[in-house]
Amino acid sequence: MSMSNPTTSLGELQRDFPFESRLSLDLLIKFWEGQAKESSVRGEYARNLLARVQAVPALTGFIDDITLLDEHGQLVDALMSAVFAPAFLQKAYMGALIPFTLRSVYSTRDFENIMGPDGVLYGTLNLDMQGLKDFRLVNAYALALERLYGIEFPVDYPLILELGSNAHEIIPNTQPVLVSPPGHPDPLRAPRFRVNAPGLPPKPWLLPALQQVFGA
Secondary structure: OOOOOOEEOOHHHHHOOOOOOEEHHHHHHHHHHOOOOOOOOOHHHHHHHHHHHHOOHOOOOOOOOHHHHHHHHHHHHHOOOOOOOHHOOOOOOOOEEEEEOOOEEOOOOHHHHHHEEEOOOOOOOOOOOHHHHHHHHHHHHHHHHHHHOOOOOOOOOOOOEEEEEEEEEOOOOOOOOOOOOOOOOOOOOOOEEEEOOOOOOOOEOOOOOHHHHHHO
8 A cells, every 4th residue: 555645544433432342253163163053065065164163262251462363364264255255355345343443354355455454444434533533432332232232223333444536334243242231221212412522413312321330
């Protein structure tokens, strides 16, 4: 990537977030456990893969030392093949990130050309830093609403990365994200309040008292 391209440092984004976010491959492993129940070639592959995972317990549960992914690179590649199909590795912009941190832990080569080390995006976002923080926070609240209360609340606002003459929409996939509140979630009281985010259209967001639920 040419150093003449504008860059966006996301280091500041790692701060000022009220929720803890950690990496885990458990949902990915659970997917392969489902595949292992099949009496097929894919089922046999999954069973062999899970046997390899059992030999590396450090890859289960929370992973705080991301260098473990490189240390067990071939095994991680095999696990990630459920999401990163080999046919797309050289053609797609895809990355696996620690939720809400924009810290990439696994990606395609083209994605590496967009996001560099230490949270640097090669390009310009359509939101300033405060707007990006608000965008992330509202998405976190929306995800908690869905997972804890069964209320779908999509945040319909495009996040666009301009890279030279090209523009890429960043589309987060939160399906592999687990939401785990400390203790039992409080009943939904649904107070109405307004989130004002620079660059985001101000509107009333109907949210529960999630700050109390999460202890944030």
